[in-house]
Amino acid sequence: MDPGIVCIAPAAVLIVFLLVLIIRSQTRPDFHGMEKMVGKTGFVQRIDPLKKNMRVAVNGESWIAVSDSLHLLAKDDSVVVTKVDMDTLTITVEPEGS
Numbered sequence: 001m002d003p004g005i006v007c008i009a010p011a012a013v014l015i016v017f018l019l020v021l022i023i024r025s026q027t028r029p030d031f032h033g034m035e036k037m038v039g040k041t042g043f044v045q046r047i048d049p050l051k052k053n054m055r056v057a058v059n060g061e062s063w064i065a066v067s068d069s070l071h072l073l074a075k076d077d078s079v080v081v082t083k084v085d086m087d088t089l090t091i092t093v094e095p096e097g098s
């Protein structure tokens with residue numbers, strides 16, 4: 001077997017593999033950005049009635065959240081993000097299905 005082919009073949013496979021990864025990363029939808037959270041569902045982790053807020057898990061991240069329906073919510077309830085406050089980094093949520 002020609003030694004040139006033995007050296008070039010693995011390099012060519014590596015280059016094709018890297019090109020596939022690059023193309024795949026450029027064509028995936030954008031999943032970051034706080035604005036994209038509106039409409040996402042999450043669940044209540046804990047409620048702090050003294051501060052009138054709660055911790056909510058959305059997309060695997062824990063957020064401080066507020067809600068007009070705080071008195072209706074309990075731990076592990078499903079909620080939907082309705083607003084994102086970029087200044088305070090809090091989200092507004094409502095019970096899912098309301």
